[in-house]
Amino acid sequence: MKRAYDNATAGDEWSNSSNYSAPAPGRTLPLFVDRPEAYIVPVLFVIIFVVGVVGNSTLIYIVVRNKSMRNTPNVYIVSLATGDLLLLLVSVPFTATIYTLPEWRFGTAMCKLNQFLQTLSLGVSVFTLTALSADRFCAIVNPMRVHQVSLTKRTFRVAALVWVLACVLALPDAVFTHVEGVKFAGSVMHLCRIHPAELGAFYPKLHAMFRFLVYLAVPIVIIFTFYVLMARVLLQSSRHLPAEDIGTSQARKQLEARKRVAKVVLSFVVVFVACWLPRHVYVIWYHFDSGAFDMFWHVFKIVGFCLSFINSCVNPFALYLLSKQFRRYYDRYLFCCCYTATAAYKEAYAHSAIRVYTSINRRNDGTTSTVMNTAG
Numbered sequence: 001m002k003r004a005y006d007n008a009t010a011g012d013e014w015s016n017s018s019n020y021s022a023p024a025p026g027r028t029l030p031l032f033v034d035r036p037e038a039y040i041v042p043v044l045f046v047i048i049f050v051v052g053v054v055g056n057s058t059l060i061y062i063v064v065r066n067k068s069m070r071n072t073p074n075v076y077i078v079s080l081a082t083g084d085l086l087l088l089l090v091s092v093p094f095t096a097t098i099y100t101l102p103e104w105r106f107g108t109a110m111c112k113l114n115q116f117l118q119t120l121s122l123g124v125s126v127f128t129l130t131a132l133s134a135d136r137f138c139a140i141v142n143p144m145r146v147h148q149v150s151l152t153k154r155t156f157r158v159a160a161l162v163w164v165l166a167c168v169l170a171l172p173d174a175v176f177t178h179v180e181g182v183k184f185a186g187s188v189m190h191l192c193r194i195h196p197a198e199l200g201a202f203y204p205k206l207h208a209m210f211r212f213l214v215y216l217a218v219p220i221v222i223i224f225t226f227y228v229l230m231a232r233v234l235l236q237s238s239r240h241l242p243a244e245d246i247g248t249s250q251a252r253k254q255l256e257a258r259k260r261v262a263k264v265v266l267s268f269v270v271v272f273v274a275c276w277l278p279r280h281v282y283v284i285w286y287h288f289d290s291g292a293f294d295m296f297w298h299v300f301k302i303v304g305f306c307l308s309f310i311n312s313c314v315n316p317f318a319l320y321l322l323s324k325q326f327r328r329y330y331d332r333y334l335f336c337c338c339y340t341a342t343a344a345y346k347e348a349y350a351h352s353a354i355r356v357y358t359s360i361n362r363r364n365d366g367t368t369s370t371v372m373n374t375a376g
Contacts, residue, residue: 045096052088052313056081062329076132079159083124084312091117104192111192116174123166130219137226267318275311278304
């Protein structure tokens with residue numbers, strides 16, 4: 001049976017821009033206006049846009065506005081938020097229409113830019129998470145690191161390198177993505193497609209596997225390795241904690257702070273995998289399996305498509321739930337009614353305690369202030 005359940009949706013393309021496929025013989029399919037996704041997806045994307053823009057822009061403002069929040073992990077977190085915000089502002093408004101409009105109506109330039117930004121944001125996210133996991137590994141395994149200023153400079157360089165790498169890997173999608181006219185029912189539908197026909201039938205398969213390996217499988221294996229090693233070191237540290245030369249009480253606090261930051265990073269990774277794995281699975285299935293495209297895969301495709309964009313707005317929620325420091329600032333800037341004088345006093349006291357604790361332990365652990373500020 002020919003794989004063609006729907007008559008005008010985003011089928012095999014990563015850009016998901018109105019990829020037409022003819023209906024199976026003898027099957028009558030509903031028009032766009034009769035499909036629930038024609039209404040559900042745009043409404044969901046409006047929510048994603050509003051929540052994501054507010055959450056990520058506030059996150060960036062918190063770190064830029066408050067000196068106490070400018071530390072190593074937060075440099076990477078701001079990099080993540082910037083990539084998500086760029087995708088939300090430029091790509092989401094156009095992508096939200098693809099399950100409603102029967103064709104791509106925004107021209108070739110926007111077709112290329114839309115796909116480029118999706119791939120760029122994906123690369124920034126997964127490579128930054130990998131770098132952040134490596135940073136947490138170094139902070140836990142080798143606490144006697146260099147001075148915080150030079151460490152932050154190195155972090156900025158790594159974050160910039162992540163963006164350069166993500167841009168380079170996204171360029172082929174910008175080059176090959178094109179608007180193609182397809183004849184249907186006596187008229188021509190213009191579709192935004194990422195796989196040029198002149199590259200042959202093998203290119204879509206190669207492209208799907210490349211994206212799966214580079215943007216999911218390999219980074220997750222690296223991150224998993226870092227976390228296994230971190231868990232091993234933390235377990236050993238807890239066993240030999242009384243022997244640490246900075247005192248049992250302070251050492252225990254330091255160890256707990258490192259664990260909290262590692263948990264925040266791990267939550268980002270889990271959310272990323274949960275949001276992106278379904279889309280990778282669908283694309284690989286589409287290009288490597290010859291089975292029929294039925295209702296299950298139709299729903300799975302839409303869910304995976306939406307989840308990949310939801311990923312751009314969930315990190316602020318994770319920070320709010322897991323970091324006391326970020327929660328205080330979110331309450332202050334977004335929920336002013338919740339920011340009482342008592343909260344302000346606690347915040348000032350916390351900042352004072354952090355500065356004192358940092359000055360005492362600067363030589364013992366160059367990453368203490370970073371861990372404390374992020375983990376809360």
